[in-house]
Amino acid sequence: MGILRSLCLVAGHCFRLYERNASSTLKSARNTDLKRINGFCTKPQESPKAPTQSYRHRVPLHKPTDFERKTLLWSGHFKKEEDIPETVSFAMLDAAKNKIRVKVTYLKIVLTVAGCIYMVFEGKKAAKRHESLTSLNLERKAHLREEAAMKYLCCI
Incomplete structure (x- = not known):
């Protein structure tokens, strides 16, 4: 019974380490250059035009x-x-x-x-x-x- 419990603890520890590493690689993949979309478009996208009137957040x-x-x-x-x-x-x-x-x-x-x-x-x-x-x-x-x-x- 004690051996089974220790194996479960070790497996849980390894899973947490793997999960931590996987989440860090996903974060780095998200931060990569998103302008490459299947290699078709190399022209930078135009930013939407700023509104002519500045929007003020008014409290009702x-x-x-x-x-x-x-x-x-x-x-x-x-x-x-x-x-x-x-x-x-x-x-x-x-x-x-x-x-x-x-x-x-x-x-x-x-x-x-x-x-x-x-x-x-x-x-x-x-x-x-x-x-x-x-x-x-x-x-x-x-x-x-x-x-x-x-x-x-x-x-x-």
């Missing part, structure tokens, strides 16, 4: 709605609503929305922790008054039985 802009304007203000991208330009990039809007999402998430975490602490204090107060769910349910059921007995007696 978006006219923000009122809510998006408030989002930009709340996220801290702008100080006043007058500072917000007519059009803003989608990346800026996404960044503002993400900041607002994070702030809302933090607010929800704080409110959840505050609610838990409040419930602990309310539970301790109820324990001091000797109130429990069991005693409240027993009282409610006793009250319902009394009402049912009164209705039964009135109807007879």
Whole structure:
């Protein structure tokens, strides 16, 4: 079993070495002169004409709605609503929305922790008054039985 495993390891090592050498020869073959195509064309190819107008990569802009304007203000991208330009990039809007999402998430975490602490204090107060769910349910059921007995007696 050990001999078979060592043979597999040696074979894998040899295969990796062969693969490395083969990939280096393929890279060198790709870098050779590609102007020779079956020996027919020796004239250099003409490069395509450059466009007359230079192409500028422009970011698409978006006219923000009122809510998006408030989002930009709340996220801290702008100080006043007058500072917000007519059009803003989608990346800026996404960044503002993400900041607002994070702030809302933090607010929800704080409110959840505050609610838990409040419930602990309310539970301790109820324990001091000797109130429990069991005693409240027993009282409610006793009250319902009394009402049912009164209705039964009135109807007879």
